[in-house]
Amino acid sequence: MSKFYCGVDGGGTSCRARITDASGNILGEAKTGSANILLGVELAMESLHTAIGEAAEQAGIHDLADISVGLALAGAEQRSAWLQFMALPHPYAHITLNTDGYGACMGAFSGQDGAIVIAGTGSVGVMINHGQQTVIGGREFPISDQGGGAVMGLRLVQQTLLANDGLRPVSALVGHVLDHFNNDIDAIVDWSKTAKPKDYGQFSPAIFAYAEQRDPLAIEMLRATAEDIERLILGLHAKGAQRIALMGSIGERILPWLTPPAASLLVAPCSDAIDGALLMARGQHNLY
Template structure:
């Protein structure tokens, strides 16, 4: 029976799936919604199955083929043991599943299974060093208590500054006006929105921060300096643990490199493969399970 190997890279914003056959040929790739298991094991499973089903269609595969698929899952929130156990306790249609963090999968892919480190800055943030068979993690304990250098924290800080500007406490800038326009200049709408906002909702404002910083907006520039300092803090921590080759990964980290200090930039190298390939390396190999 032909076997398939599936890699899943799932975070607070999206879930990406890639299917390869036994000869490592690419069969299909697709994307669905959030797969952060701390936001719900069942929600993540729905996103994973949806992404795999969409990818499978590209190869004329159906859900009947799921039982021949070994799935490597690199998911946000997997570092939380109770969430990991809740997810793994679910029924699933696949031949096997292996679950570790999105950072672990990204690091495997970035260094093609060799020792090395990554710093992820996407919706959330996390640094990980794989060295001598051990993994060393910094940050990554989820928004809002951790994830400095990630888009969600950036968005939260921005909303705080917008409210201060609205009250006349800090200066209004074009970035502030941009956010107020988003909410039709209704502060009550911002407060109401915040009650149910999740990381990706805050993270949606990070592209605007980069855009307005490029245009010289004082608030946007100060925010990017803070984000760079946050990421630099984690890079130094990784270096202190022995990392000399670190890949920046994720929409925020990849764009922040020019804002980092020269001593830190000397550690930065380009990733060899992405997190989905790292997840495929995990597929069918139970030793990659976090717990």
């Protein structure tokens, strides 16, 4: 039996680690950069090593082999990436790897059956029923992840370019994006060639802020995001989910924009993905 347990919640923007003792007492916590394994398994492993190392230092743990680790990481649903990541060497007693959505669902219902829609940088719907996992969406940006911050940012950049060309009305939100790029359209095009999900996601807070000021483009975009998230909620319900928790940085802020059919299905989560990952650290929860 391991002396310590570590839960890691890693997405496109950040990687959070929390270490507890066998009784569940929190000993250390840390946060580092992206741990989406589709953006590079070595980069993700480096991020989690840094986060776990900092948390272990807080906890006064010197031998990492005393720690069992549960990893709830974005991108783990792709089997080839999962296999590549799990083939990497590590110093821990044991690791188990599943998706960030699975970790969030475990945390939301304290390891019991339930379903979640998580909308952060990306998005996904997950249902756990008698140990079986059902996943909808979550196939990564840009082909999926509707309702997440990256898609919101991508759409905003697209609409900004349309406004610049006179194909839609200019608004204060459009001005905000243009100011960000010093009113240089070529700079936007160059930036887009290497921009990652978190780079697009950086614009999502501005969309919420300008919507509060009744900016028409911001309102249009939040309505579209709400529709995307409602589609995931209703899709899980159609598959049998009776209790659905809405989680993530976008999910928490989009609630006032949801319509009653979807909003009425929602329940408050018990906890978050990092607590779900801690539950994973205590058992076998590997996706493959």
